[in-house]
Amino acid sequence: MAADAPLEQARQLIERAHAGEFSAPLVKSFFDEATSTASHVVHDPATKKAAVVDSVLDFDQASGRTSCGNADQIVDYVRSESLSVEWLLETHAHADHLSAAPYLKQALGGTIAIGADICSVQRTFAKVFNEDANFACDGSQFDRLFKDGDEFSLGNIPAIALHVPGHTPADMAYVIGDALFVGDTMFMPDYGTARCDFPGGDAGQLYRSIRRLMKLPEATRVFLCHDYKAPPGRTDFAWETTIGAQRSSNVHVHDGICEDEFVAMRTARDATLDMPNLILPSVQVNMRAGRLPEPDSNGIRYLKLPLDAL
Numbered sequence: 001m002a003a004d005a006p007l008e009q010a011r012q013l014i015e016r017a018h019a020g021e022f023s024a025p026l027v028k029s030f031f032d033e034a035t036s037t038a039s040h041v042v043h044d045p046a047t048k049k050a051a052v053v054d055s056v057l058d059f060d061q062a063s064g065r066t067s068c069g070n071a072d073q074i075v076d077y078v079r080s081e082s083l084s085v086e087w088l089l090e091t092h093a094h095a096d097h098l099s100a101a102p103y104l105k106q107a108l109g110g111t112i113a114i115g116a117d118i119c120s121v122q123r124t125f126a127k128v129f130n131e132d133a134n135f136a137c138d139g140s141q142f143d144r145l146f147k148d149g150d151e152f153s154l155g156n157i158p159a160i161a162l163h164v165p166g167h168t169p170a171d172m173a174y175v176i177g178d179a180l181f182v183g184d185t186m187f188m189p190d191y192g193t194a195r196c197d198f199p200g201g202d203a204g205q206l207y208r209s210i211r212r213l214m215k216l217p218e219a220t221r222v223f224l225c226h227d228y229k230a231p232p233g234r235t236d237f238a239w240e241t242t243i244g245a246q247r248s249s250n251v252h253v254h255d256g257i258c259e260d261e262f263v264a265m266r267t268a269r270d271a272t273l274d275m276p277n278l279i280l281p282s283v284q285v286n287m288r289a290g291r292l293p294e295p296d297s298n299g300i301r302y303l304k305l306p307l308d309a310l
């Protein structure tokens, strides 16, 4: 048996896709400039079965208002293409935007899925937010918890979940046919990689997760969760690249960069970064699978703002 059986399985899946054994999935991406997030609707053209990867619920922090402009673009697209949503995939518990998965589930159906290690993220943040016993740290807020190597499908297209920790302990990447959704691991080659300084983050682990993904075929299409343009020079947002491009030119982890070099760079860079604007609202909601906290006795829902805790 291969040393890394799930990765070998993913590699074979992508090679079968490249050989034309099943249709290549079609990917339509939606970019939210407010949070720099790319959400993806991926579907099997043969069966019209679809998955939504990393959706965004709009949140105006000043007023505390949530809205569904981004999510409704996805709803409109899914309906106009007559797609049937089977999966609402989260690559991790995002710290920069609220997930719209529950809204999309109500509108379109689908199974909300995330990595099984969300439980450790829930344990960490249940302490930060002093959640009571009603908040379960067992991932039960989600419909499906994926472990490394778990297989699923999108119509006729096989798919596999890979555990790629480092940015957070629970990050997953999803291989669907020849398309790889990497969440917050690597970004566009000219921008580099995701930060590793949130609770439970680990730069060495992120390096190993990325190098693992880089063993997949060079032609694998890679879809990212974020883009920030790359200073200086790039003027357009971008969210699609390939494993080959990452290996040859990712500024943080191209071929030849060793783990120690990466960890030194990542740790120094992370020390300069502010916390994301929406980390406290986002994690509080996303650890509930995107559901807002229960209303208080006056019918209003509240988010907590822990002071001096992060």
Ligand SMILES: [Fe+2]
Pocket (backbone or CB within 6 Å): 092, 093, 094, 095, 096, 167, 184
């Ligand atoms: Fe993230």
